[in-house]
Amino acid sequence: MARSDKHVAVLMGGWSSEREVSLNSGNACAGALERAGYRITKVDVDRDIGRTLADLKPDVAFNALHGPFGEDGCIQGVLEILGIPYTHSGVMASAVGMHKEKSRALFKAAGVPIAEGKVYLREDIARAHVMKPPYVIKPVAEGSSYGVLIVNEDQEHPPQELHGAEWRFGEKLLVERFIPGRELTCAVMGDVALGVIDIVPMGTKFYDYEAKYLPGGSRHILPAEISPNIYQNIQKLSLKAHQALGCRGVSRADFRYDDRPNGTGEVICLEVNTQPGMTATSLVPELAAHAGHSFEELVAWIVEDASCGR
Numbered sequence: 001m002a003r004s005d006k007h008v009a010v011l012m013g014g015w016s017s018e019r020e021v022s023l024n025s026g027n028a029c030a031g032a033l034e035r036a037g038y039r040i041t042k043v044d045v046d047r048d049i050g051r052t053l054a055d056l057k058p059d060v061a062f063n064a065l066h067g068p069f070g071e072d073g074c075i076q077g078v079l080e081i082l083g084i085p086y087t088h089s090g091v092m093a094s095a096v097g098m099h100k101e102k103s104r105a106l107f108k109a110a111g112v113p114i115a116e117g118k119v120y121l122r123e124d125i126a127r128a129h130v131m132k133p134p135y136v137i138k139p140v141a142e143g144s145s146y147g148v149l150i151v152n153e154d155q156e157h158p159p160q161e162l163h164g165a166e167w168r169f170g171e172k173l174l175v176e177r178f179i180p181g182r183e184l185t186c187a188v189m190g191d192v193a194l195g196v197i198d199i200v201p202m203g204t205k206f207y208d209y210e211a212k213y214l215p216g217g218s219r220h221i222l223p224a225e226i227s228p229n230i231y232q233n234i235q236k237l238s239l240k241a242h243q244a245l246g247c248r249g250v251s252r253a254d255f256r257y258d259d260r261p262n263g264t265g266e267v268i269c270l271e272v273n274t275q276p277g278m279t280a281t282s283l284v285p286e287l288a289a290h291a292g293h294s295f296e297e298l299v300a301w302i303v304e305d306a307s308c309g310r
Contacts, residue, residue, distance in 0.1 A: 090310030
């Protein structure tokens with residue numbers, strides 16, 4: 001089918017905490033797909049999405065959703081039922097990839113190094129240190145660094161945020177040993193690991209929401225200025241993690257590398273993003289461009305890779 005005949009529904013928005021990020025990704029991808037010659041319909045996803053798609057009857061659904069319901073296997077299941085080919089990973093890989101406890105178990109079994117950690121109830125974490133500081137507290141199934149808290153070495157008590165009634169990131173939280181050093185990331189496109197970026201947050205403690213999405217929030221060094229053996233190891237581990245989850249299309253793996261003068265030298269996988277951001281400041285388009293793929297070529301490749309039964 002010619003590109004001009006292929007109708008692509010770009011799914012964006014939704015109702016998760018990452019709605020605004022998803023709208024940015026979706027609009028950017030829709031524009032690039034139009035420039036690449038596809039017929040596009042933008043769909044701001046609501047809870048009637050099944051009926052909307054059944055009426056629309058697109059040839060492909062480009063999934064630009066982020067967070068719960070868009071990245072965790074839910075929308076993928078709807079698309080499977082409707083028989084609409086879709087982009088990125090399938091139901092199982094999406095569900096497991098979004099759940100940090102489950103994905104960590106698969107990474108460990110595949111030989112992908114992870115930090116010491118365990119899932120606890122919020123009330124237990126809030127009461128007293130469950131791990132010797134420094135450590136990181138992460139919601140089990142959120143993205144974009146929402147709800148992430150770093151507990152420093154000199155903190156006598158767990159973060160006060162955990163006590164608040166306004167906490168909205170779930171009652172089960174992962175507590176993980178803090179890994180000092182560099183923040184590195186690598187994308188996988190199909191079965192090929194792309195380059196490695198060294199992310200330097202500007203004005204924040206770590207690669208949080210502001211560093212990810214605000215202009216000037218972080219500096220990206222591509223290719224990362226690390227030794228060739230570490231660079232290649234991160235590429236190898238990214239592909240291994242992608243395959244361990246059963247990912248399809250494009251994914252992105254995040255790592256910490258302790259390269260301090262007296263550091264451990266360890267490389268630790270933090271997570272795999274099965275629905276990487278595709279905004280103007282996003283990492284995957286930058287990595288694809290470094291590999292010779294324009295943004296239009298990247299999104300066209302993602303569309304042509306779409307299928308059911310992923």
